[in-house]
Amino acid sequence: MLNWSIISEMKKVDVRERILGGILGLSVGDALGVPIEFAYREELKEDPVSEMIGYGYHNQPPGTWSDDTSLTLCTVESLCNGYDLEDIANRFLRWFKEGYMTPYGVAFDVGKTTRVAISRLKHGFSPKESGLTDELSNGNGGLMRILPVAFFVQNMNIAEQMRITHEVTAITHAHPRSLIASGIYVQIIIGIMENLDPETALLRAKKIAMDFYRDEPFARELKHFDRLFSENFMNLPEQEIFSDGYVVHTLEASIWCFLNSGSFEEACLRAINLGDDADTTGAVTGGLAGTYYGVKAIPERFLRKLAKAEEIFGLVEKFFESLYK
Numbered sequence: 001m002l003n004w005s006i007i008s009e010m011k012k013v014d015v016r017e018r019i020l021g022g023i024l025g026l027s028v029g030d031a032l033g034v035p036i037e038f039a040y041r042e043e044l045k046e047d048p049v050s051e052m053i054g055y056g057y058h059n060q061p062p063g064t065w066s067d068d069t070s071l072t073l074c075t076v077e078s079l080c081n082g083y084d085l086e087d088i089a090n091r092f093l094r095w096f097k098e099g100y101m102t103p104y105g106v107a108f109d110v111g112k113t114t115r116v117a118i119s120r121l122k123h124g125f126s127p128k129e130s131g132l133t134d135e136l137s138n139g140n141g142g143l144m145r146i147l148p149v150a151f152f153v154q155n156m157n158i159a160e161q162m163r164i165t166h167e168v169t170a171i172t173h174a175h176p177r178s179l180i181a182s183g184i185y186v187q188i189i190i191g192i193m194e195n196l197d198p199e200t201a202l203l204r205a206k207k208i209a210m211d212f213y214r215d216e217p218f219a220r221e222l223k224h225f226d227r228l229f230s231e232n233f234m235n236l237p238e239q240e241i242f243s244d245g246y247v248v249h250t251l252e253a254s255i256w257c258f259l260n261s262g263s264f265e266e267a268c269l270r271a272i273n274l275g276d277d278a279d280t281t282g283a284v285t286g287g288l289a290g291t292y293y294g295v296k297a298i299p300e301r302f303l304r305k306l307a308k309a310e311e312i313f314g315l316v317e318k319f320f321e322s323l324y325k
C-alpha cells in the first residue's frame with residue numbers, strides 16, 4: 001500500500017526552498033518591474049512584459065533590481081547576526097550614501113518617505129524616531145522590504161512577531177496603517193511557511209490582525225483593510241485592483257495576483273503588468289509566490305538575468321544557516 005504521508009511529505013516545499021524562493025522571488029519580481037515602472041496598464045495590455053527586458057523608465061540593463069531588493073537584502077544581512085534595529089538602520093544609511101547592496105553601486109528609485117526618514121537617521125535620529133507618522137506617508141516603502149522579518153520571527157509568539165515587524169517597518173514608515181500592512185503580510189508569509197494554501201494563509205492573517213489590532217491607534221485604521229478581508233476579494237475584477245504606491249493598494253494587488261494565479265511566473269507577470277508601481281507590486285507579489293512555490297519554481301531564464309543572483313543566493317543561504325543552525 002502507498003504511504004500517503006510520505007508522498008505528501010515529498011511534495012512539501014522545504015523551509016530552505018521557501019526562504020530562498022521568497023527573497024529571490026522578491027528580487028525577480030522587482031527586476032521584472034523596474035523597466036515598466038509608471039507604465040500604463042492599457043499599454044501593457046496591448047504589449048505585456050514576460051521577460052527581463054531591461055532599460056525603459058530607469059534605463060537599467062535587464063535584471064537590475066531597485067530599492068525594494070536593496071533594502072530587503074540589507075535586512076537579510078543584518079538579521080544573519082540576530083535582531084539589531086540600529087544595525088538595520090545603519091545598513092539603510094549605507095545603501096543611500098554608498099550604494100551598499102545595489103546591483104551597480106548606486107541607490108536608485110528612492111521613495112520620498114524613505115528619503116526623509118534616512119536623512120533623519122543621518123542627522124542622529126534613532127531608528128525608533130526616524131519614520132514618518134503622518135497619514136500621507138503611507139507609501140509601500142516599508143511593506144516592500146519586510147519579507148525577511150517574517151522568516152526571522154516565524155517561531156516567536158505573535159506579540160514578538162508584531163513588535164519586530166512594526167519596529168523594522170517604522171524605520172521609515174511609522175504610521176499605524178503601514179505597520180498593519182506589514183503585520184498582515186508577515187502573517188501571510190508565516191502561514192505559508194506553515195504549509196497553508198494561499199486562501200487559508202490570508203484567513204489566518206485576517207484572524208490574527210482582527211484580534212491583534214483591536215486597540216488604538218490600530219483599531220480605527222483596520223477599516224482600510226476591509227476590502228482585502230472581504231469574502232469576495234479574490235473575485236474582484238482586475239480594473240478594481242490598483243497598482244500605485246499606496247501601501248494598501250500594493251498589499252491588495254500583490255495578494256490578489258497571488259490568489260489568482262497557479263505559478264510563480266503567472267503571479268509575478270500578472271503583478272508587473274498591472275503597471276504604475278510595477279517593480280514594488282512585482283517585488284511584494286514575488287515574495288509571496290516565491291515563498292509559496294519555492295525557489296525551484298522560479299524560471300531559470302529570470303534567474304540567469306538577475307543582477308548578482310549568485311551573491312543573493314549566497315546571502316540567503318547564510319541567512320537560512322543562521323536561522324536553522
Ligand SMILES: [Mg+2]
Pocket residue numbers: 066067068109279280
Ligand atoms: Mg523600486
